[in-house]
Amino acid sequence: xxxxxxxxxxxxxxxxxxxxxxxxxxxxxxxxxxxxxxxxxxxxxxxxxxxxxxxxxxxxxxxxxxxxxxxxxxxxxxxxxxxxxxxxxxxxxxxxxxxxxxxxxxxxxxxxxxxxxxxxxxxxxxxxxxxxxxxxxxx
Numbered sequence: 373x374x375x376x377x378x379x380x381x382x383x384x385x386x387x388x389x390x391x392x393x394x395x396x397x398x399x400x401x402x403x404x405x406x407x408x409x410x411x412x413x414x415x416x417x418x419x420x421x422x423x424x425x426x427x428x429x430x431x432x433x434x435x436x437x438x439x440x441x442x443x444x445x446x447x448x449x450x451x452x453x454x455x456x457x458x459x460x461x462x463x464x465x466x467x468x469x470x471x472x473x474x475x476x477x478x479x480x481x482x483x484x485x486x487x488x489x490x491x492x493x494x495x496x497x498x499x500x501x502x503x504x505x506x507x508x509x510x511x
Contacts, residue, residue, distance in 0.1 A: 373451075373452065373453060373454055374450070374453045374454070375453070375454045375455070375456060376410065376446070376453055376454070376455045376456070377410070377411050377455075377456055377457075377458075378408055378409060378410050378411060378455065378456070378457040378458075379408060379409065379411060379417050379420045379421040379424060379457065379458050379459075379460065380406050380407065380408030380409075380421070380457050380458070380459040380460070380501070381395075381406060381407045381408065381421050381424070381425050381433070381459065381460050381461075381462045382394060382406060382439060382459060382460075382461050382462070382501060382502055382505040383395035383406075383407065383425055383429075383431060383433050383462045383463075383464055384461070384462070384463060384464065384505070384509075385463070385464040385483065391485065392485070392486050392509055393483040393484060393485060393486075394483070394484060394485075394486055394489040394502065394505075395407065395425075395429060395431060395464065395469055395481065395482070395483055396481070396482055396483075396484055396489055396492060396493070397428055397429060397471065397478050397480065397481050398471075398478070398479055398480035398481075398482075399477050399478060399479065400477040400478075400479050401477070403494055403495075404489075404492040404493055404494070405493065405495070405498060406459070406493070406498055406501065406502070407421075407424055407425045407428045407429060408424060408457055408459075409421075409423075409424035409427070409428070417458055417460075418435045418460070421435065421460050421462065422434070422435065422462070425462060426467070427472060428471075428472055428478050428481070429467070429469050429470070429471070429472070429478070429481040430467050430468065430469065430470050430472070430481075431464050431466075431467040431468075431469050431481075432464070432465045432466050432467050433462035433463060433464045433465055434462060434463050434465055435460050435461075435462055436460070436461040436462060436463055436508075437460065437461045437508065438458060438459075438460055438461075439459045439460060439461050439501055439504045439505050439508070440458075440459055440500075440501060440504050441456060441457065441458045441459065442456070442457050442459070442497045442498075442500075442501065443455070443456045443457075444497070459501045459504075461505050461508055469481040469482065469483055486502070486506055486509075489502050490502050490503065490506075
């Protein structure tokens, strides 16, 4: 079975009142998610996630830490494949969040509170990643 490797991000910013906001994207299929994408050949994971966040949201961010990984099976035209995605915590540096559309099929990019992010994300494995990031903020 072929394994596909990817990277994802919990991108945050700190508001002047010290509240934390998380960057979510919504794809054309209608669900809210975290930015993620494939790693290019010979591309380091950290460079890949910074690139993917910018390509999907127009936000420049820096990697803070590795949050965790998710491992699941997907169905493709080539059959079932294993997918492993490493999720990183990133701090937004600059850029106004806006969707890219196009082949990425991103139709919305929004900053939301941490609680709203957990509520909007439907996939349990992604909610778990955001909760893991939340524990990083509690340190």
